[in-house]
Structures are given as structure tokens and as C-alpha cells.
Amino acid sequence: MQPESCERRHGKAIRWTKSDASHLEVATMRIGIVGSGRMGGGLGRLWAHAGHEVMFSDVRGLEEMRALAEEVGHGARAGSIRETAAWCDIVLLATHWAQCKSALEECGSLEGKILIDIINPVKPDFSDLEFGFTTSASEEIARLVPQARVVKALNTIPSPVLALEGCRVAGQKVSGFYCGDDGAAKQVVAQLVADAGFDPVDCGPLSSARYLEALGMLLIRIVVTLKASPEIAFSLVRKVE
């Protein structure tokens, strides 16, 4: 099941939370970006522009984050990793794999929060993944922060695509794949994937991250092989039913 298009109240995107079986309550989403590089910064910008509340953080320190927040506008703010994690409902974890564990330690408690992981655990030379098949970055993260609701998403989008009009490549909408074991968290993430401009595609349980991270790595191989522009992405083509 995928949520319908995002409702908005006073120009703000709204979150759907189940208050009972039939009714959906709404609230603004607070998204904390942990790791505000090209991917984290780019997604935060898209979500801020879509009406969400966004806070940027990074090991690079507060001054740089303040400049980013000011440049993004739309009420975006900056904080330390600890402040950002405490403030938000949803953490976007967008560090390199090597920095992921220490960033999570800096976050403090993430109890009950949705954690969107976009990490591809690639080796420093980009030749391969660090691990796969029997585990994934997402599953390792879920073990590190078992109290968070981990959803893998958007790890197959090259950062240059975030800067394209409507995130479209050659005029075409591209797929935002996601997976996880928490159905309600996945529904919220599907909405954020759509708000960023992508076609949300549910890939099943969190263990599908093994295959999604492989897809992220495949895209790197294709860019290297074809010496292609990184303005490239996968789209799931399906019959309109």
C-alpha cells in the first residue's frame, strides 16, 4: 500500500499517523539530516522546499551547516548531530559507511524515531561493496540502534540527480526504492520519497537492502564502465493498472 499524494496544511507537508484504525492524524514532519554532504544536503533541500522542517548536521561543524541552512532557506536550521537527532522525528542518515557508527553514537537515543538509511557501504576506492549477501548496511545499522525504526531508501540515486528539475532524468521520473520491516515507518518514508520527486517502490523487508545496496554498486560500475554522466538512474517500468 502506498500513501496518496501529500496533503498540505498552511503550506506545510503533513505526516499521517494512525490514531485509530480508520482515521489518519496529520502533523508536520521534522527531518534531521545527519551527514549533510551532497546526498544529505540535497535531500534536505528538497524536503525543506516541499514544506518539511529540516535541520542539517555534520561532523564538518556548525558554521558550515548554518551557511547551508541559510542558503536552503524555507526555515531550514542547523545544529550539532546530537541536537539534530534530539529535535527530529525522522533521521536521514547520510554519512559515508566509515563514519556511520560514530555518527550514530553521537546521536544519542533514537527510540521510536524513523531512521532513513541511504548508505551504500562501498570500499574507499569504489571498486566494490565492503560486504553483502549475508548482511547489509541497513541491517548492521538496525543492530547498532535497535530502538530506531530503520528504513532503507534512495540509495540508488546519484547526487547530481537531486539537482535536476523535479529530479527527472531526460524528462523521466525515476524510482525511489525503499524497504524495511516496520510498515508504518515505510509508509511515512514512501511519502518523503514522493515529496522529493521520486516514484516510491516498496522492495519488501529490510533484508532487501542487500539487493538495493548491490543496485547502488551496480550503478557505480555502470558509470565507470560507460564513462557516463552520473545524471543516470534506475526506473522500474510497470503496467499502469
Place this chain on the structure above:
Amino acid sequence: MQPESCERRHGKAIRWTKSDASHLEVATMRIGIVGSGRMGGGLGRLWAHAGHEVMFSDVRGLEEMRALAEEVGHGARAGSIRETAAWCDIVLLATHWAQCKSALEECGSLEGKILIDIINPVKPDFSDLEFGFTTSASEEIARLVPQARVVKALNTIPSPVLALEGCRVAGQKVSGFYCGDDGAAKQVVAQLVADAGFDPVDCGPLSSARYLEALGMLLIRIVVTLKASPEIAFSLVRKVE
């Protein structure tokens, strides 16, 4: 580098072989299908209709293969696995993973022949791959028949897509991913991928089969999760340059 659109002579598709550095010699391609189920049968049909010479074989035995060949027409023929492998220039290996080793033994020598492997080594219950990350079906096959020129291709195409007009899904062309370590063999396979109706995408060395087989598995997960029609496929969206 990808070959240009297929040239044809007397209605036959032609193969490009390097006779010297600058000139391309042409010949009809003889494709032997080893494992003529829904994928092997479907691809053989497409290639026969595109003007290639095709022979069908399978453990199911000769009578069924003769009926298939007659139904396909366009000069398609039937043979034992051994006859088919001896006759062809290019083997399409399209058995299940569990039958792959015995089928290769039945083939006899494949010295110098191109072997297109479309296998996803999925578990019998389709829940996961049998192996991955440190190896792939393609790399295992290359170890079993080191004298063949193994190219992974078309393993991300669900068989129902082969029956669609021009193999298009919702009117859109879909990607035919391939990888391998033999550049000349890959060029021939890219042409066959295009002749079948797909957009050929070079994914680099044979070890990329690890990621392509993961992509095949991801598609199975998506079909299961979304309870989607298997008339579904991946397309690599890229800027037209």
C-alpha cells in the same frame, strides 16, 4: 562502446567479427538454446524472428523441442543438448541453476564459443539467492567451462516481458544489462540484446554479475511485495548526449 543497429543481409541478422583492426566482417549467428523453458524459449523465438539461426534443446527431450521449433518457425530447429552445443556459435544457457552443471557437462566442448548466461541462482522457494557477493552464477560457470567466453545478460527480464510487443512495458523500452571480461564477445551479445528488443547496458567485468544477479532477485522481491504483475522491468534512465 556499443554496436550500431543490426545490419541485415538477405533478411538475416549478421555478426560482426574483427578480421582486422578497422574492418568488420559479417555472418549469420547460430544460437543454441540450452534450456528452452519460458526464458530460453522466449528469447530463441525473438532471435529466430530477428533473422538468426536458432536450435532449441532441453532435458525435456526432442519431441517437445521439435514442436517448439515448428511453432516458432523462421527456420528454427531442435536437437539434443550435445547436438545444439556442437552446432552453434553462441550458447544461451537458460536452465535453472540446479540443472546448470549437468547441462554444461552434456554440452561437451565449448571452446571459443560465446556462452550467454541468463541464470539467477535463486533458492527453490524464491526467497533469496543461493550465493552472492563473493561470487556469482556467471563466475561459477566460467570456472566450469573456462574455454568458453562467458557473458552475463538479460537476467533481469521477467519471462512475460518477452511476449509483449517489442518487449516494451507500458510502451517503454527496457534495459538489457550485460557484463563480461571478453570485449569482443560482449559486443556480439550487446547486438543480440538489441535484436531481442532491449536497450543494451554494459555493466563492466564479469564480476558485475554479482550485482546483476542481486538485481534479478530484487525484482522477484518487488513482484512478491507489490503483488505486482510480472510485466515489470528495470530501465536505466540517462541523458541523451
